[in-house]
Amino acid sequence: MTEVHIPKGQAVTPASLPSIAWYEFLLNEKLLKEHLSQENPDPTPCQLIIQFLQQAEVEMAAVIQAANEKKVPGLPGAVSIPLNKVEEEPKPIEPTKKVKALRLLAVKVGCYLRWNLAAMEKGVPIPILQALLIQLLQICVPTVIDNIHNPDLEVSSLSDLGLFVVHLFHRWCVRSVVRDSFPTKPVKQAFVPVPGQLDPNIVMAQATDTIIRKFKEELPASMIFLENCLLALETDHGSASMPTADCFGMPGEESEPQLLWNNTSNVSAEEITSQICFDLGALYFFKGDYRKAFEKFRVCKQLKSQLTEAVYCWVDENRLRGYLTSCSCLLGVSADVKTPSLFDRAELARKKEFQGIVEILCEDNLSQELDMSYRGNLQDELLRRRMLDLHVSVYLCNVVRAVTEGKPLVSPILEIVKNADSSRLEFLTELLSRGLKNLSESQKSHLKCFILHLIELLPAGSAFSQKVLSSDLVSHFNRAEVEELATDDVDSNNQYLLDVGMEDATAMTNFPSTRESSYNVSDVEGQLLTVYDPRLIKDILLELYDNRGLNAMQIISLNDKWKVPKELKQLLESNNTDKLREFDKIYLYVLIAKARHCMDLRIYERARQLLRMVESILSDVSFVAARQSSWQVLLMELNQFDFKHVVSDGQNLPSLILQCKQCLTVIRLGQVLSWWSTACAFLCNMAEWQYLSDLTNTADGFIELSRLLAGLVRDIQLKKNVRKQARDLWDAVLTIYQP
Template sequence: MDVELLRPGTAPISPETVLWFEFLLDPDLLLKHLQKPCPDPSPVELITKFYDVISETTKMRHEVDLVEIPSTEPNSEKSSHAKHVALKILSMKIAAFLKWNLESIQTLPFKTQISLLQDLLFFTNDKNTSEIPSVEVQDIHLIKPHSLFAFVLFHRWLLKTSMHKVSSNWPLRCGVNDVSPVDINFMCSPENIKKSVLFLTDAMNWEILPTILTFECFVLPTEANDFLQFQWDNCLSISKDEFCAQINFDLGTLFFYKEEYEQAKPYFSHCLECLTVTSKVNEFLDVDRQMLETYINACCGSPEISKRNLLEQLNLSIVNQYKGVTTILQHDNVYKEIPLIHRLTLELDIQGALSSGAFTVARDLLFKIKALNVVRSVLDKKPIYQCSFVSNKNVDMFLWAFQVSWKSFSQIDKQLLKAYLLELILKGDFPDLLTCIESAKDFDILEKLDIQYIHNYQYKYSIPERLSKTSLNMIEFSKKRKPRMELRQLEQELIDTYNFKEIKELLVKIAVINLGTSVWNINPQWELPIPLQSVLKSLPRGFHQDYAYIMLAKSKEQLLNKNWSLSIELLQILEEELRISNCNIPKLMKLISWEILLVQITQLIDEWPKHTVDKYALANACEACLQTNDIVLPRTEIVEQCAVYLLNLGRWDFLINYEKRRPTFEITSSIASSCQEMAKQKGNKKVSKTLWDIVLPIFATNQLKRNNSGHHDISSLKNNLISIFFKLKDSWCLAVVISLLAKLFNILKDESSLDLQVDCTNLWPAVVSNANSYNPATVCELLSEIVIQALKHYPTNVSWLRLMGDINFASGHYRTSLSYYLKSLMIFNDYFNIPVRNEDHIFRRMVKCCTNLGCYTQAAVLCQFLEETDYLLAFRILADQKTSSDAVDAYYHCFWDTSILEYLIHTHNKKGEFQRRKCAVQVIGSLELNSNNNDEIQKEASNLRKGTFLRALSKQFVFVNSE
């Protein structure tokens, strides 16, 4: 440490060490210290230590006053006050040196931040200001520019603090433990934030702008003059555009974090406008242009960015129910950035969704999109198939697509469009097209010569009037087609439509033709479950039988397509139709109600955890379905889905006590029982072996028939088991299955170096008899698939991420394994903002992964992460390193173990790698310079290096892999 602040003289210090009061004796000393490449302590640490001295002195004096000990020094109180003022002035000079950067200020302890800002307001306002946070500005016109700067800085700080205080690592970074949470919440209350927003909004309209307080503005007290003196003439001016750009960015960021994107949008737009006409003159402006463009892009607010990202804007429009899609396509007709195939696919998607009734949009939206796509096809010289939608009734709308962007087209594009329209006019398919072009305002697509040519062409090939008026006895040909051809067309229409009225009409028309064919056989995919078929066959032969079959078949088709709403709608329409007709068969009505229940359950399981219906009411319906004692029983698929849904919803008691008539209930009951025992015992006692005994046989290499509650072979049991496993969504259920399979793999593999580690494996048996007759590879494959499914619903589950790392490690997939280990560390350590714990299991496997991938230096760095550094392993790795495949230089700064660095210096010297030897020497030199730091500082430094290294490793293996 170069500067000593606390109690100088209490211990021997180095001759080079600077005492705090020396900054007062030599005015240039502070600036010299701050301008060092790596000042120790840093500017932020120096401010913290200055205020710590003030706080400690004040606390000691308060304790003395409480016990009423008279002061032995008559001027001690005055001396203490002068010392505090001097330290505060020094802190102001340091903050000015940092350009009053809020990111730097907010790394201070929270209490220090408040003290620093309070003192700044005190000094700049002639010792006349209210306490934070109740800062009030009476009259802007009476306040001087340097005072305005302090008020602006305070309100900007308050906005940033209100955003940052919700982050998980904010208390750790700012050390708010010494400040009451009530005080923090009061300071960042909505009322105070609203005041700051109003103040900063008004600030952009001020005639007098603030001035930046510089290092020279604050004058240190001297022995001859201990009065406060400031030189405000040394302030720097701020340009209007620079000031407005910063304030707009701060306000926009606040509303963006509050998810009020519409309010954030204009602030970001104004910030971008100001940035285009200003530059960073006096370092007041601290706006990252790339981040600004990201914000604007997220808010969809910048035409400049929209032009460069039309495809992205189209995707956002699709997500937002096609909002503004025609404007995007208009721009694309000019800039041609979106591939034509995307535009044609968009057209087909909207057409299909409208025909199926999935959603509703403006009546003319589809027509506009088709017309705009015609324009783009003409400009790309691609075949045009869409003109069949144009008629004389909507020709003016068709012409709109050409006219809306006409002024923005290039001359080449205009010639292409002009030639295309001329061709349409001359063909005579749209007689109104020429009239519309002539009557259109501000649309000069056709010149007078072109119009004259068209009229001459039409006159030359016109039909004589006398021929058009002659009455001829034309032979009327029969319009009747062959019945079989007409039947095929009706059947195709029946396959395509999902409108129940059209289905009725088509069934009637097919019945009239009546060629002895059944509509049940029209589509091979229309196969209903046997219980439904048998009930339908019992109905009287006729319309209602066919109608019920078609509606049930189409509902099942939509169920498989995951069009849940249409599937339920078809069933409800059929149910209502049968209710008001004479075919109100209770048996069929019951089956239809269960089919509706099946669709709802399947939707909830597929979209978990999103719930579009009352999940508890649905669970009660599932219990009622399973408990039914009617003659009509629900079919197997419905029963299984009900049991799985109750399992996911935690209705374990019901499943445990339910009669196990089928293998499905034996499986779900066992999982429910294990979940209940695990939850009650909190992982302290082994659970029931029932589930273990059910699961174990499916991995046997010789799978024989098994007799248990009826005969069923192992393959059937395996299919049921796997089907249920992949439908599990509840974290308890997944934890049970995952821990069981992980334990089973460890037993069968019987190789401790490849053991899978996950919670609750100790709850299962430790041995398996005749283990050689089971296949561990099948266990590993199933476990991997289940954990991948589980991570889709619980992506931040650290235990399962590490388990995926272990699975891939055991399988020899080292790159994927390393990626999962790093993901788990990122989440657990808040992207390495929290100190990384010593977890030897993870780091030893990461070392193994790195060495197998040829990343030897990274592996050597990871050896330092172990509880006790494994020098033998690190030296062996560094001796085997292949520099051709290893980014060795980039990771030198991540070594903090001097023994490893000394080995590197020796190795590089031996190999003649003098540049690398120099890098290693520089690193070890910087470590030795800081060897006098206490253990706490050294520990913090090593934590910073750990975080830096793991971030770099994540960029190399996590983010690259995800792309």
């Protein structure tokens, strides 16, 4: 680690001569400061670093060559007689004062740049920049240089100066790995190769690849050290000492270079923390850990906004803003970090065993800052950790929040409300009361509908209905609505509602809440909307069709959420189903629509029951129609597996994989299915690369994309260059999204 060789070509000549030669800075110690104080110095600071270090390498090579020539043996044929049995180890060759001066000049230029890695990375090649930083380490912390990549390196053992130079090196390692993942132009060199000689650009590129490969291997050590730095800056180290140009005296003819550490510049912990957080955030973003990346970027922006005059910290604000926007979109949180956000408070509560999480979610019910997927993750985590009481409270908070967005979750919480004690009911009514006091009119309407539905579905005289009627919630309802609340509370004709329950009380739905003022769940039409048993559905349809005279269109339009897949709808309207009466077609339509509705609500057992009934009816009428119904069952199974990662009874993964393959075969033979992309995605998730890559006649975009992806995954380990496969894959993506 201590020996750094700067790659260089042989016999290269400068393309254009600079206005000041490098050796002039050796002759006049004050010239460097005067030159760099100019507005646009020529050569630039980065060019000076390159010239000084490359010339130092040339001079050092000459010293080594001269030392080796002195070791040439005597006359030919003479036998050398060793004086000692044990040969002495060769002593390292000391650099000359000229070499030391050139290296110190390069370090002083870095000091004038205030160790701005972003500026140096643009103008200094990676091998030369590595030589500069290692030279800085050798001067400032010579005892640490050999253990620089040791993950056990203690931050507390470093001085303020050592903390700065070691963290600077690890910051550069992290930044180099991230930069290597993006296409960048190599740093242009001011030299042209002589014909027949090695191209210095090629030599430099090879050295760069070797360094980056080493950094990737040692990346965990750099990450650990920087994370430990952040902890130390909060407790042990209140600041760090940045070396300046005045710290390094030039060697004289009779004297060695002096190191004046009293001239260091003090850098606050906030500056270093902000800079480290930006670089670590970029690394976490590159690795796909967006939650950690967002946290680092948030801290970076918060601390940077507090800095009035930065000495060391330099952050690209546009890039920081882009990172924050990307993370906030991916995580579903607000990117505003001026004040501690609800997301920050929720994350802090998670670290403290969820202390105060309920109060945070109650606030979010009003501000609606957190994404529902994040809130759902909190709820699932509580369930996994068996914190059941807190889980129920968080679940109720999530239900109220979802209802304000127009998602009716009445049925999933019926059992909770039925069995709730007085404190739990008090909590729920308080949640609803807060919402009715502070939300918009449309959101209040959703909450009122939710309360009405809940009282309708609960047994008469339930504790919840009594709590609502005796609380201040009543003040948010008009007289007619209060009368309806009281009427629903005493209505005992609700036996048909026993069929409404969901098998998964934690499922989140996306079914919008709509309730007409004329809607009465005791009507026959209302019963049809709420029951899911095929026998009850048929009885209610007979009542509507035979006794009340409703035609097919009137029955189908009872719920605008009833949707039937296009292929099944066409079959029901085609001549293949002429054997069916109009009533049977209505019955099938409602069964299919309710099954699809249950799939949207993630009530998979109900959907399976309804679709099996459809399949049994159609099997006696049309094989094609029955086959289409079986495809809907397969879609339901795939959706259930995607949601729960489990298969239903009587099914297994090999069976689902086989059915998906049959589905793709049917599509490739010309039949139309509206959900073939789900089957493709499932086979990709199951790593069926061999099957997918062997497919032919894949004109469909999703199937072609899956085939190319499978081929790429299969061949990527065998082929060093996969540009053609990547281009074909991208072309397939374009064909999917082209209008």
